[in-house]
Amino acid sequence: MTVLNIVQAVNHTLRDEMRRNDKIVLLGEDVGINGGVFRATEGLYKEFGSSRVIDTPLAESGIIGISIGMALYGLKPVPEIQFLDFIYPAFDQIQSELSKFRYRSGGQYAAPVVIRTPYGGGIRGSHYHSQSTEAFFAHTPGLKVVIPATPYDTKGLLTSTLRDPDPVIFLEPKKIYRTVRGEVPDEDYTVPIGKANIAREGEDVTVFAYGAMFHVAMEAAELAAARGINVEVVDLRTLLPFDIETIIGSAKKTGKVVIVHEACKTCGFGAEIAAQIAERALLHLEAPIIRVAGSDVPFPYILEDEYLPNANRVLYAIEKVHNF
Amino acid sequence: MAAELAQVITPTGDYVEEMEPDISLDELRRLYRLMVLVRVLDIRGLQLQRQGRIGFFIGSLGQEACQVGSAYALEPADWIFPAYREIGAALLRGVTLKQVLNQYFANAEDLEKGRQLTNLYGVKSVHFVSGSAPIATQLPHAVGAALAAKIRGDPVVTLVYFGEGATSENDFHTGMNFAGVFKTPTIFFCQNNHWAISVPVEKQTGAETIAVKAKAYGFEGIRVDGNDILAVYRATKQAVEKARRGGGPTLIEAVTYRMGPHSSSDDPKRYITEQELEEWQKRDPITRFRKYLEKKRMWSETDEKKTEEDINREIDEAIAYAEKVPRPALETLFTDVYAEMPWHLEEQLLELQREKSPRGVDHDSS
Numbered sequence: 001m002t003v004l005n006i007v008q009a010v011n012h013t014l015r016d017e018m019r020r021n022d023k024i025v026l027l028g029e030d031v032g033i034n035g036g037v038f039r040a041t042e043g044l045y046k047e048f049g050s051s052r053v054i055d056t057p058l059a060e061s062g063i064i065g066i067s068i069g070m071a072l073y074g075l076k077p078v079p080e081i082q083f084l085d086f087i088y089p090a091f092d093q094i095q096s097e098l099s100k101f102r103y104r105s106g107g108q109y110a111a112p113v114v115i116r117t118p119y120g121g122g123i124r125g126s127h128y129h130s131q132s133t134e135a136f137f138a139h140t141p142g143l144k145v146v147i148p149a150t151p152y153d154t155k156g157l158l159t160s161t162l163r164d165p166d167p168v169i170f171l172e173p174k175k176i177y178r179t180v181r182g183e184v185p186d187e188d189y190t191v192p193i194g195k196a197n198i199a200r201e202g203e204d205v206t207v208f209a210y211g212a213m214f215h216v217a218m219e220a221a222e223l224a225a226a227r228g229i230n231v232e233v234v235d236l237r238t239l240l241p242f243d244i245e246t247i248i249g250s251a252k253k254t255g256k257v258v259i260v261h262e263a264c265k266t267c268g269f270g271a272e273i274a275a276q277i278a279e280r281a282l283l284h285l286e287a288p289i290i291r292v293a294g295s296d297v298p299f300p301y302i303l304e305d306e307y308l309p310n311a312n313r314v315l316y317a318i319e320k321v322h323n324f
Numbered sequence: 325m326a327a328e329l330a331q332v333i334t335p336t337g338d339y340v341e342e343m344e345p346d347i348s349l350d351e352l353r354r355l356y357r358l359m360v361l362v363r364v365l366d367i368r369g370l371q372l373q374r375q376g377r378i379g380f381f382i383g384s385l386g387q388e389a390c391q392v393g394s395a396y397a398l399e400p401a402d403w404i405f406p407a408y409r410e411i412g413a414a415l416l417r418g419v420t421l422k423q424v425l426n427q428y429f430a431n432a433e434d435l436e437k438g439r440q441l442t443n444l445y446g447v448k449s450v451h452f453v454s455g456s457a458p459i460a461t462q463l464p465h466a467v468g469a470a471l472a473a474k475i476r477g478d479p480v481v482t483l484v485y486f487g488e489g490a491t492s493e494n495d496f497h498t499g500m501n502f503a504g505v506f507k508t509p510t511i512f513f514c515q516n517n518h519w520a521i522s523v524p525v526e527k528q529t530g531a532e533t534i535a536v537k538a539k540a541y542g543f544e545g546i547r548v549d550g551n552d553i554l555a556v557y558r559a560t561k562q563a564v565e566k567a568r569r570g571g572g573p574t575l576i577e578a579v580t581y582r583m584g585p586h587s588s589s590d591d592p593k594r595y596i597t598e599q600e601l602e603e604w605q606k607r608d609p610i611t612r613f614r615k616y617l618e619k620k621r622m623w624s625e626t627d628e629k630k631t632e633e634d635i636n637r638e639i640d641e642a643i644a645y646a647e648k649v650p651r652p653a654l655e656t657l658f659t660d661v662y663a664e665m666p667w668h669l670e671e672q673l674l675e676l677q678r679e680k681s682p683r684g685v686d687h688d689s690s
Contacts, residue, residue, distance in 0.1 A: 061494055061495055061496045062465065065463070065464020066464050066467050067468060068465050068500055069466060070468040070472040072453060073472035077477070096456055096458045096461055097456060100603075102661070104436060104446075104456065105435075105448070106435050106439065106454075106660065108436075108446060108454065109448055109453065109454060134679060165664075193664065241667060241668055
């Protein structure tokens with residue numbers, strides 16, 4: 001066991017898997033000598049050299065495009081997009097090419113690229129270093145979308161991701177890169193893709209969250225407990241394919257659901273969770289489902305604390321469904 | 325340098341002897357036959373679409389020399405990243421007529437399981453990668469595969485096809501730039517057929533040529549008569565050898581002409597004059613190669629007649645076969661999205677199967 005933060009867990013996992021699998025190649029802007037702007041690839045250039053940790057030209061569509069070519073050839077490319085906000089030049093490559101290669105070739109070709117990218121607000125990054133647009137990717141058949149919230153899950157999920165045969169968008173909650181620390185086993189283990197985690201059991205209300213918002217949900221659950229409300233907190237961990245059994249199971253158990261994400265509300269991933277619960281567990285519900293989400297505005301700068309869900313807003317929603 | 329147009333055979337079939345590549349007589353005849361096959365298949369394919377027997381067609385009329393000549397310069401282990409007019413390259417690689425027609429009919433035996441528009445085929449066994457309709461996206465793939473080969477120490481070259489319209493796209497720049505930086509063994513083969521649907525090459529670039537663009541990426545760009553199969557072969561062969569030696573990428577601009585519609589949905593009469601078409605018909609790559617072979621006494625009227633008859637018969641057989649093969653099974657709507665089918669696709673498949681069953685919808689799903 002070692003106590004690590006999330007970015008260290010990313011770094012150790014990449015290192016360990018690269019030692020095991022010589023097909024893994026890291027590439028991106030500043031990932032080499034600089035070790036990545038968040039230091040996620042620190043020390044890897046030195047250990048694995050310039051043909052496995054590749055500094056690329058500043059062009060996201062190229063980073064993803066050549067990763068696809070490398071994957072078709074049989075390597076396991078792990079491109080880093082410096083911020084999720086900068087991924088859009090590669091959106092065509094992700095939507096039109098990466099996600100469809102296996103399908104369109106009738107299963108002849110596969111492009112199991114792992115795209116790692118920090119996402120989310122809370123770092124005073126304004127529009128272009130803060131957004132949570134995971135729904136775009138969760139809306140794309142052929143991709144998997146994985147989001148860890150703890151150092152333990154970061155290692156376990158990233159290890160699964162690096163061994164997965166399909167393309168994965170691995171979204172790293174940058175606000176908590178260094179603030180969340182936890183014990184991480186030194187030995188090899190995995191956390192399976194597609195399995196949510198009931199991080200806190202409760203009977204009264206379920207809160208679904210992921211990434212940095214998982215910790216906001218936990219904080220709100222503590223506040224609620226002080227007021228006598230027993231909250232169950234489910235960390236979704238994978239958005240695509242999401243864990244329907246755990247989601248429906250918990251919704252049926254408590255009958256009262258709050259969904260938290262920092263992405264803006266309309267067409268956010270919370271809408272999918274709410275719709276699934278409505279389709280499958282309507283008669284178990286005892287209150288309307290409430291989404292606590294970012295506002296439907298471009299990500300702000302100085303008012304980001306007002307934009308982002310916080311424990312008080314989540315608590316308010318918990319009380320609202322509880323007292324319905 | 326870039327404005328020069330390399331040519332071995334002139335439109336009249338005359339040739340520059342010292343530039344003739346070293347290709348055996350049998351092979352020359354095989355290449356010619358392949359070009360005729362592409363031409364006939366083009367005509368027959370469009371007919372099938374017009375008759376409503378296949379859904380869509382995208383031809384390569386006039387571009388046969390570009391495709392056959394360039395692909396012939398590759399080794400079997402090299403990879404081809406097509407756009408969508410490269411049937412000549414596919415057939416040369418060993419893709420069979422049966423496979424091609426199965427893809428046209430999008431039937432259960434189609435290697436792509438009926439999932440792609442006509443001519444967006446891919447056959448992994450011959451390193452002919454499944455293409456897509458977005459323009460220029462395949463360029464970075466070709467660079468990535470070449471980089472992977474280089475990292476692994478494999479002597480593999482990648483060749484990527486695209487049109488002059490693609491040179492306006494972001495991924496043209498990106499692909500060329502990455503190839504220049506990483507000195508990948510990649511051949512960028514641009515078929516400048518003068519028209520991107522209805523937009524002429526003059527509206528794609530202010531540069532004098534396409535080939536000249538390579539200079540800015542730090543590698544060589546050459547310009548070749550794309551209707552001259554021997555010139556195309558010669559230029560590509562040199563570029564491939566250079567790439568395999570570690571000399572990095574090359575951009576080849578093959579100047580050719582799209583003598584047919586962009587696709588079965590296009591009417592070129594709206595934007596191309598008859599006069600322009602006639603000018604290019606005089607430079608037809610098949611007529612030119614035939615004249616060359618005739619001058620060399622390698623081809624006769626009898627050969628021509630027999631070849632056309634054989635090809636039409638082979639195509640008839642492939643059509644008759646492909647048309648009888650059933651549609652892909654319902655399950656194939658859901659397979660290959662992922663390596664293993666996740667729960668939500670399994671569920672959606674079951675729902676569709678239930679809805680299609682005579683018992684009707686099962687409402688007891690909660």
